[in-house]
Amino acid sequence: MDHEIRNRPSFANIKLNLSAGESIVAEADAMASMSGTVTMSTRWSGGVMKGIAKRLFGGESMFVNEFTTESEGELILTQPFPGDIECIELKGNTMFLQPGAFIACDPGITLGLGWAGFRMLIGGEGLFRLKVSGEGRVWFGAYGGIFQKEIEDEYVVDTGHLVAYEPSIGVKVGMAGGLFSSFFSGEGLVTRVSGPGRIYMQSRSFDGLAAWTNSHLW
Amino acid sequence: MHETYFTGGVFSSSIDGGRAGADIELAHDAIKASAKDGQLFTLRYSDCNVEMGGFNNKMVFCRNEDRSLTIFTEDKKFSAALAFAAGGLLDDQLQAGKNKVKSDKRSGRNFVLICMVCLVVGLTGLYYGIKIAGSAAVDALPVSVDKQIGRHTFTGMELGGEEIHDPVIVGAMETIVERLAPHAALAGLDYEVHVVRSEQVNAFALPGGIIVVYTGLIEHADQPEQVAGVLAHEISHATLRHGLERVGQSLGVAAAVNLLIGNVEGLVVLGAEVFKLATVNSYSRGQETEADSEGVRMLHAAKIDPLGLAQFFEILKEEGNGLPASLEWISTHPDHQARIINIRGLVAELGPQDYEPLDVDWDDVRRRVDDMN
Numbered sequence: 001m002d003h004e005i006r007n008r009p010s011f012a013n014i015k016l017n018l019s020a021g022e023s024i025v026a027e028a029d030a031m032a033s034m035s036g037t038v039t040m041s042t043r044w045s046g047g048v049m050k051g052i053a054k055r056l057f058g059g060e061s062m063f064v065n066e067f068t069t070e071s072e073g074e075l076i077l078t079q080p081f082p083g084d085i086e087c088i089e090l091k092g093n094t095m096f097l098q099p100g101a102f103i104a105c106d107p108g109i110t111l112g113l114g115w116a117g118f119r120m121l122i123g124g125e126g127l128f129r130l131k132v133s134g135e136g137r138v139w140f141g142a143y144g145g146i147f148q149k150e151i152e153d154e155y156v157v158d159t160g161h162l163v164a165y166e167p168s169i170g171v172k173v174g175m176a177g178g179l180f181s182s183f184f185s186g187e188g189l190v191t192r193v194s195g196p197g198r199i200y201m202q203s204r205s206f207d208g209l210a211a212w213t214n215s216h217l218w
Numbered sequence: 219m220h221e222t223y224f225t226g227g228v229f230s231s232s233i234d235g236g237r238a239g240a241d242i243e244l245a246h247d248a249i250k251a252s253a254k255d256g257q258l259f260t261l262r263y264s265d266c267n268v269e270m271g272g273f274n275n276k277m278v279f280c281r282n283e284d285r286s287l288t289i290f291t292e293d294k295k296f297s298a299a300l301a302f303a304a305g306g307l308l309d310d311q312l313q314a315g316k317n318k319v320k321s322d323k324r325s326g327r328n329f330v331l332i333c334m335v336c337l338v339v340g341l342t343g344l345y346y347g348i349k350i351a352g353s354a355a356v357d358a359l360p361v362s363v364d365k366q367i368g369r370h371t372f373t374g375m376e377l378g379g380e381e382i383h384d385p386v387i388v389g390a391m392e393t394i395v396e397r398l399a400p401h402a403a404l405a406g407l408d409y410e411v412h413v414v415r416s417e418q419v420n421a422f423a424l425p426g427g428i429i430v431v432y433t434g435l436i437e438h439a440d441q442p443e444q445v446a447g448v449l450a451h452e453i454s455h456a457t458l459r460h461g462l463e464r465v466g467q468s469l470g471v472a473a474a475v476n477l478l479i480g481n482v483e484g485l486v487v488l489g490a491e492v493f494k495l496a497t498v499n500s501y502s503r504g505q506e507t508e509a510d511s512e513g514v515r516m517l518h519a520a521k522i523d524p525l526g527l528a529q530f531f532e533i534l535k536e537e538g539n540g541l542p543a544s545l546e547w548i549s550t551h552p553d554h555q556a557r558i559i560n561i562r563g564l565v566a567e568l569g570p571q572d573y574e575p576l577d578v579d580w581d582d583v584r585r586r587v588d589d590m591n
Contacts, residue, residue: 088235118330119329150236167274170271196269
């Protein structure tokens with residue numbers, strides 16, 4: 001199955017060409033359009049309890065849709081907010097995704113929910129994160145552009161900009177600088193990541209959008 | 219016996235994408251990793267640099283000198299197995315890694331703890347800030363708001379008995395209020411006394427100065443000073459604006475918004491609803507203590523013996539064993555023993571005063587109340 005990420009980076013969407021017998025698993029409501037030859041079946045995301053947990057804590061849907069075709073067909077998947085989409089290929093390795101980032105994956109990928117800890121909650125990244133592992137492709141989205149970085153030593157990411165990271169990445173949440181600069185620089189808390197490993201970041205943050213919108217409401 | 223095979227991963231530029239899951243073997247003189255794409259990687263123990271960390275602080279990384287190859291696993295048994303397989307060659311590095319992980323965990327825990335403490339302190343500060351701001355806002359409101367809330371509340375109120383207009387009984391209550399009124403802490407209130415025929419031993423004052431006395435309370439009082447004590451306490455709730463404070467606390471943001479936009483009428487309607495929903499006399503413990511102190515001060519200034527209030531509590535305490543439902547006032551004014559002591563203490567602190575008896579024929583008042591039953 002070949003794929004193309006189109007209209008990057010602002011309004012990215014995934015175009016997949018399914019051949020006979022191929023299938024793809026996607027987040028509920030991710031489908032924008034598809035050929036009449038493609039059929040969709042809905043199932044709990046990893047079972048009833050796991051599905052509910054993903055809805056409550058992982059920012060994902062309780063259900064996932066599996067798209068398949070007996071002949072061939074086209075499928076367009078998208079995300080609810082403007083921004084880029086990235087495709088990564090897992091070869092038996094694991095990746096953590098921030099809540100709401102997951103869009104689709106090959107059927108060989110396992111989706112799980114993991115405890116991220118209070119430090120991530122304080123850092124504004126949520127108590128839980130999605131764990132994707134196995135062999136196959138995973139598509140995830142971000143608000144704004146996506147850029148990746150190989151981390152060796154410590155690297156600082158503002159809270160709300162981390163989208164995906166490998167389990168080998170160490171994460172600490174701390175103040176951006178001293179007490180004064182942390183409060184008045186507008187940076188507040190930041191995430192300090194350390195390698196080895198790869199992280200994916202988004203060029204915009206939802207908190208930034210919310211704060212900007214809020215400032216124009218009064 | 220230590221395990222030899224583990225599941226983990228490899229970082230290497232020779233893998234497409236730079237990473238892959240791998241099966242790891244601790245061989246005789248090297249770590250061997252078989253990546254999922256079929257490539258085999260070998261790292262001799264003597265060339266191995268060990269690091270620890272990762273998201274869960276449980277990951278062990280074995281890296282070559284230039285860091286172009288990293289073999290890693292999260293298996294908790296790997297560390298001990300690696301130390302054993304390397305024959306002590308990596309013990310120092312493993313120990314240093316463990317120390318670093320411990321230190322990171324400790325600082326992480328401390329950071330979370332500090333954040334939690336800051337959160338609790340912040341929320342507590344916010345709570346008291348709102349309370350102080352609420353009090354300040356109430357102080358700034360004109361007395362006319364108290365009167366309007368009191369009137370709205372009284373109009374829609376079920377008093378639980380028929381209002382009586384006996385000139386002697388009502389007149390006696392008015393005489394008491396007239397003696398107290400000039401010494402009230404808040405000027406501008408219009409006092410208005412209503413007497414209701416009911417067995418309830420109860421009295422209350424609404425914001426603005428509307429006072430309701432039940433005949434049950436008059437029946438239980440041996441002296442007019444005892445009723446004066448109760449009325450001074452209730453009037454204090456009105457003059458200290460406890461009702462408005464309660465409205466502010468109950469309505470919270472709604473009250474603040476109404477105040478901000480100057481919608482006093484809206485506040486009045488909402489405030490009256492709060493009074494209708496709750497028991498009229500349900501004030502906080504702090505407000506009750508304040509009303510006791512203010513009542514005693516008012517009685518003393520009006521030259522009415524303040525011990526009447528303590529005496530009335532004592533009467534109710536004696537009669538109130540088993541607490542019949544009709545003893546409404548005592549049920550909304552708990553801890554009477556502590557309050558008797560407190561009131562006596564307050565009276566003892568006051569300077570000397572020539573108390574003057576109330577110009578009321580109390581026997582006549584009691585007889586007329588008895589005749590009604």
